[in-house]
Amino acid sequence: MKIGIDLGGSHIAVGLIESSGKVLSKKEVQILKEDENNIKDVIENYIFGAIEEFRQKGKIESIGVAIPGTVSKTTVVKSVNLGLENYNIVEALHKxxxxxxxxxxxxxxxxxxxxxYGSIKQYSSSLFLTLGTGIGGAAIFENKLLSPEDVPGFxxxxxxxKHNGKLCKCGKxxxxxQYGSMKAFKQKIIEELELDNKIDGEQLLKVVENEKDSHIMQEIIDEYITDLSIGISNLINIFEPEAIGIGGSFVYFADILLPKLKDKILSDNLLFNKRESLIINTAMLGNDAGMIGASLI
Ligand SMILES: [Zn+2]
Structure with missing residues (x-):
């Protein structure tokens, strides 16, 4: 059995995972505001406790940790979400x-x-994008994750x-x-419809569903889909993947957004090699994807 750990921006999930990918057991805790000052202790102590508990259930072969940010070998180079920089987490956990x-x-x-195990399983070359607070990505070629030596890349x-566009948290x-993430989409809706900034994802989905035929919502969706299709078609032109998987909170809005996205990419003049059809699947493993994937690294 293996351990997969997902360090989200707001939670820590530790799972005991079978070799078939099945989650045998899972422990999860929210990272609170007051944890920010001693975040390393909070992370390490929670992981130590969870693994101690899982040891009772059988032999652990290996441990993998999914990190929201840039990693290099054994070190978290930078994670804006967790407020970590140059943190050798592997060394710390080996204590x-x-x-x-x-x-x-x-x-x-x-x-x-x-x-x-999931949405891009049948395809040997694919791209995976997470559309959430930001946009994360990965490219798979001949069933292998492409990865540069020192940094995650992709x-x-x-x-x-956009030339001289919105300022990004990376400094560029x-x-x-800044245009294709779900955060950008949600922010636009909140501004245009003058909604409360604290509206949660579920409520926002209801607003989009109820207003989807209104002129203002159609404009917001069109603008978002236009920007998203430019980014994704650039990636298609570079990688020519068989399929694309999309995860993150986009998944909840997929009934409304995904058909429009496919249509836009195929019908606008965006692709170098024209295609009749395009396979874009939404992620199947939900919140456990990072944890399960971490057990496989
Ligand atoms: Zn950026």
């Missing part, structure tokens, strides 16, 4: 854990899981799609994630 430990960027972990969210301007 009390003897089993092999590996870490990887969370979007890459989700892509590995979706390629092994930062699809930070390709520039006009990045794809």
């Amino acid at each position: 009390r854990i003897q089993e092999p430990i590996k870490i990887k960027n969370d979007a890459k972990c989700a892509a590995i899981a979706e390629n092994t 930062e699809f969210g930070h390709m520039i799609i 301007r006009g990045c794809f994630e």
